[in-house]
Amino acid sequence: GSVLFHVGVRVIFFGHLFGLLMPADVFHALGISTMAKQVMAITVGGIAGLMALAGGVILLHRRLADPRIRANSTFGDTAILALLVAQLVIGLGTILVALDHLDGSKMLLFMAWAQGIFTFQPDAAEHIRDAHWVFKLHIFLGLLIFVCVPFTRLVHMFSAPVRYLWRPGYQVVGTRRHNLPAEGKG
Numbered sequence: 001g002s003v004l005f006h007v008g009v010r011v012i013f014f015g016h017l018f019g020l021l022m023p024a025d026v027f028h029a030l031g032i033s034t035m036a037k038q039v040m041a042i043t044v045g046g047i048a049g050l051m052a053l054a055g056g057v058i059l060l061h062r063r064l065a066d067p068r069i070r071a072n073s074t075f076g077d078t079a080i081l082a083l084l085v086a087q088l089v090i091g092l093g094t095i096l097v098a099l100d101h102l103d104g105s106k107m108l109l110f111m112a113w114a115q116g117i118f119t120f121q122p123d124a125a126e127h128i129r130d131a132h133w134v135f136k137l138h139i140f141l142g143l144l145i146f147v148c149v150p151f152t153r154l155v156h157m158f159s160a161p162v163r164y165l166w167r168p169g170y171q172v173v174g175t176r177r178h179n180l181p182a183e184g185k186g
Helices: 002-021 024-029 034-065 067-071 075-098 105-118 124-128 133-151 153-159 162-166
Strands: none
Touching: 002 034, 002 105, 024 034, 034 067, 034 075, 034 105, 075 133, 075 153, 105 124, 124 133, 133 153
């Protein structure tokens, strides 16, 4: 579950980051139309969302069902994972609404909102005032998750050593040899 969840979430995170903050003119200069960007976001986001959701459900089940993991989990650990799973469900729900406007016109409004927030524009919310409630709920939960990051284990996304990205495919395991009684002391 961990690999499914983490790979899916990374694709979603960077898809949102670049998809919302990169100006539409950059996509057009690269030969990507607004409609093509919308279809790509739905397709790639949908696949990554399903991966992350499957992994998240497995991780949440494990956290709730395994007595050892449950005993070592705080309320915050379980709550943030449940919140992430809910966010993934709602995010996948936005796809159903987005299928009604494949031209990308609504996506351009969300891009204007995100870029306005990032550049401290006081009227940024005007871009999404008339957005479907599922998008507003998705935004609200996303912002709530960001607020919770410093107070939960989600902070590991900033503190995990980057060197693990390039580590070789082996795991160093300690030996128990030093725990054996010395010869003659039996």
